Amino acid sequence: MKILRLLWVFFRIGVMGELAYRLNFVVQLFQSLLELATALAGLAVIFAYTDKLGSWRPDEVVALVGVYFLVGGVIGLVIQPSMERFIDSVRQGTLDYTLTKPEDAQLLVSIQGVEIWKLIDIALGFGVLVVALGRLGERVGAWQAAAFAGMLLAGGAIVYSFWLILATCSFWFVRVENILIIFQSMYEAGRWPVSLYPGWLRFGLTFLVPVAFATTVPAEALTGRLNPQVVLGTVGLAAVMLVVSRLFWRAGIRHYSGASA
Amino acid sequence: MSALLDLYVQHFKTSLAAMLQYRASLVIWLIGHVLEPLIYLVVWSVVSNTRGGRVGGYTTGEFAAYFIVLMLVNHITYTWIMYEYEYRIRHGSLSFDLLRPVHPIHSDIADNVSSKLISLPGMLLAAVLLALLFRPTFHVVLWAVVAAIPALFLAFLLRFLVEWTLALAAFWTTRVSAINQMYFVALLFLSGQVAPLSLLPSPIQAVATALPFRWMVSFPVELLLGRLTPAKAMAGLAAQAVWVVLGLGLVKIVWRAGVRAYSAVGG
Numbered sequence: 001m002k003i004l005r006l007l008w009v010f011f012r013i014g015v016m017g018e019l020a021y022r023l024n025f026v027v028q029l030f031q032s033l034l035e036l037a038t039a040l041a042g043l044a045v046i047f048a049y050t051d052k053l054g055s056w057r058p059d060e061v062v063a064l065v066g067v068y069f070l071v072g073g074v075i076g077l078v079i080q081p082s083m084e085r086f087i088d089s090v091r092q093g094t095l096d097y098t099l100t101k102p103e104d105a106q107l108l109v110s111i112q113g114v115e116i117w118k119l120i121d122i123a124l125g126f127g128v129l130v131v132a133l134g135r136l137g138e139r140v141g142a143w144q145a146a147a148f149a150g151m152l153l154a155g156g157a158i159v160y161s162f163w164l165i166l167a168t169c170s171f172w173f174v175r176v177e178n179i180l181i182i183f184q185s186m187y188e189a190g191r192w193p194v195s196l197y198p199g200w201l202r203f204g205l206t207f208l209v210p211v212a213f214a215t216t217v218p219a220e221a222l223t224g225r226l227n228p229q230v231v232l233g234t235v236g237l238a239a240v241m242l243v244v245s246r247l248f249w250r251a252g253i254r255h256y257s258g259a260s261a
Numbered sequence: 262m263s264a265l266l267d268l269y270v271q272h273f274k275t276s277l278a279a280m281l282q283y284r285a286s287l288v289i290w291l292i293g294h295v296l297e298p299l300i301y302l303v304v305w306s307v308v309s310n311t312r313g314g315r316v317g318g319y320t321t322g323e324f325a326a327y328f329i330v331l332m333l334v335n336h337i338t339y340t341w342i343m344y345e346y347e348y349r350i351r352h353g354s355l356s357f358d359l360l361r362p363v364h365p366i367h368s369d370i371a372d373n374v375s376s377k378l379i380s381l382p383g384m385l386l387a388a389v390l391l392a393l394l395f396r397p398t399f400h401v402v403l404w405a406v407v408a409a410i411p412a413l414f415l416a417f418l419l420r421f422l423v424e425w426t427l428a429l430a431a432f433w434t435t436r437v438s439a440i441n442q443m444y445f446v447a448l449l450f451l452s453g454q455v456a457p458l459s460l461l462p463s464p465i466q467a468v469a470t471a472l473p474f475r476w477m478v479s480f481p482v483e484l485l486l487g488r489l490t491p492a493k494a495m496a497g498l499a500a501q502a503v504w505v506v507l508g509l510g511l512v513k514i515v516w517r518a519g520v521r522a523y524s525a526v527g528g
Contacts, residue, residue: 053308
């Protein structure tokens with residue numbers, strides 16, 4: 001509950017900061033719509049030549065695009081801006097102020113930046129998902145929907161832990177923003193089912209940079225492609241990642257000595 | 262003329278030294294630029310394999326060849342000048358460039374070429390690795406490879422002029438990211454990044470041919486792959502030359518108008 005209350009506070013700060021620039025909403029809406037249209041047009045080109053991509057039907061790939069926008073929106077809404085601020089605050093020494101606050105520092109650091117316009121991406125992704133689901137029809141049952149919600153949460157936890165671990169490296173190294181950019185460019189690969197990629201790339205997108213857990217696995221849950229072992233494995237991995245990133249964060253904090261702000 | 266040559270040589274040296282300081286960013290840049298063609302290579306290979314090894318005049322091996330060559334041609338012609346200009350104009354550092362007695366486009370070209378020379382070995386290595394992994398089919402046509410040399414040069418020049426002009430939009434608006442995105446979407450479809458142009462609907466092909474996009478990337482790729490007849494190659498080179506001349510004129514007009522609109526305080 002405390003998380004939600006704090007998140008709400010930071011969200012309001014984000015809204016107040018951005019409401020001064022209202023034209024941004026129109027520009028961002030335009031850019032998000034253009035990005036979505038580009039993704040769908042790319043699919044149209046490909047599905048003009050085939051009616052199945054691997055084992056995926058067109059509507060299923062559209063659902064994947066919806067998941068891609070939804071998860072990408074969540075990353076861009078709070079994870080990425082917060083982590084960027086955090087890295088900057090380590091370099092500048094302003095992390096001292098966060099550490100003196102009476103809340104858990106990891107929590108504060110993880111939600112301190114909210115990029116409100118990314119809500120547009122979340123809404124668009126959700127819309128695409130709903131349309132694709134409508135077209136997939138009764139193939140999506142209660143079990144699939146539950147597995148989807150679970151995998152979305154687990155995938156979100158894995159991606160969050162991954163970002164936190166990378167960002168925590170900034171206690172030891174100065175320029176870690178660059179590593180974060182790698183995730184951004186690799187994330188693009190998540191617009192397609194990772195099962196299409198050759199083994200080495202699939203491995204990299206699953207375990208080195210967890211793009212597969214962010215997009216493909218939830219979409220697979222939705223389209224009834226997941227067996228219970230993978231579901232349990234993903235939840236297990238999410239739990240392990242959360243614990244490991246927490247421990248690593250603690251080690252980082254112990255190592256940190258403020259350069260005086 | 263020799264003064265200009267000296268200028269280029271000096272710029273090469275300084276930007277080489279600067280680039281070598283940021284090797285990590287070069288690697289990250291490389292990942293981004295290999296990944297996109299790689300994704301489409303994989304997708305089209307899958308499509309081609311499900312359709313019995315051949316789609317729209319391309320076999321699976323020819324798709325691999327197409328996207329590997331596309332990656333290299335993109336590397337040669339790519340620019341990032343729009344991000345630079347946005348920064349220069351917003352921060353006013355352009356004022357210093359304006360004080361110099363040479364047109365600033367020369368230092369931008371020198372920077373572009375030198376940074377590409379540094380990343381070229383990495384790019385070639387990536388191309389070799391992809392070739393080993395995806396076993397592309399190349400049909401080497403000697404005259405076409407020779408003709409591709411001027412085609413690549415003109416493609417580089419044309420794309421540089423177009424994107425440099427686009428970068429100057431920052432003189433008039435601070436919302437260049439929306440403009441850039443529109444340009445990139447057009448580039449994605451019209452220069453053959455998503456699929457070889459011959460696989461797109463014919464109205465889109467017509468648009469790509471009428472605008473400079475095809476001549477910036479797709480034409481040299483098809484030439485290198487030996488997919489063009491001599492007549493088409495000649496027509497393509499001519500189209501490139503015409504667009505380069507138009508581009509030069511455009512740069513001149515837009516630059517003059519932009520500098521007039523520009524004002525900075527302090528430095």
